[in-house]
Amino acid sequence: MKWQGRRQSSNVDDRRGQGGPRMGAGGFSPMLLGPLLKLLFSKTGMIIAGVFIVGSMVMGYNPLSLLGNLIGGGGQGFATESNYTPTAEEDELAAFSATMLADTETVWNELLENYREPTLVLYTGSVSSACGSASSATGPFYCPADEKLYIDLSFFQDMESKLRAGGDFAYAYVIAHEVGHHIQKIMGLTDKVHSMRGKVTEKEYNLNSVRLELQADFLAGVWAHHSQRKVGMMEAGDLEEALNAANAIGDDRLQKQSSGRVVPDSFTHGTSAQRMKWFKKGFDTGDLSQGDTFSTRDL
Helix, strand or coil: CCCCCCCCHHHHHHCCCCCEEECCCCCCCHHHHHHHHHHHHHHHHHHHHHHHHHHHHHCCCCCCHHHHHHHHCCCCEEECCCCCCHHHHHHHHHHHHHHHHHHHHHHHHHHHHCCCCCEEEEEEEEEEEEEEEEEEEHHHECCCCCEEEEEEHHHHHHHHHCCCCHHHHHHHHHHHHHHHHHHHHHCCHHHHHHCCCCCHHHHHHHHHHHHHHHHHHHHHHHHHHHHHHHHHCCCCCCCHHHHHHHHCCCHHHHHHHHHHHCCHHHHHCCCCHHHHHHHHHHHHCCHHHHHCCCCCCCC
16 A cells, blocks of 8 residues: 555644543642632632632533642643653554545545544543543544544554454555544434434344444445545555455454354444445445445345
């Protein structure tokens, strides 16, 4: 795959080497906590607290959160792993990811009039998002609440060592799939599916989740189609790498590997065959109108 030397996206938030959220060092020390509480419960402190609460509510902030931050350390930061040093391989994967994100920006800005570019967050170990906290075990994910893609680059290494689905274009497929979820958010499909939770049976909700995931695979294929047409980055074997990756992360295959049994009603992403089919359909046609997974009976 020919990707070196091409534009890298500026929409990358590199949090590698940072842990989960913690309180920063700029707040009150434990030695000051006693006097602070004494002041708060005095007559003067009660007046100050009243003004503080009213002012916070007028400004639209949660006064309890602000008070907690003040006592605990003056705002959230990230615990940095002082001994973290990225390897040359990790830095190359970071550059690759930024390049692939830039390529999706080029394609989707041309195909969609209302496209807004998402942010790619690179992290190690764990991360905090608007959708909650996650660890590297979660795998790559898209958070519709903050419109960001989250990837621990070790996942790409796991794809090769654990799933036997390595290769540059396999990794590009993963990024393009998450960008596909961003497009679904823009189109209103994500919110529509998520709003069904608790209103339909678990089986029906899972089926709609599968349709959402397969459409994201299709959109990844559409991106690959137009990217190849524009810049010709793909080389022999690249398409097979993406299809192999889609095959490796099918619900049926993963369930079979983990428990030895397959439960179709619990599928949330689709079978290996379905995932390969919809990515290939997007790649072959490049036609957005052919990706309506919600209307077809033949997934």
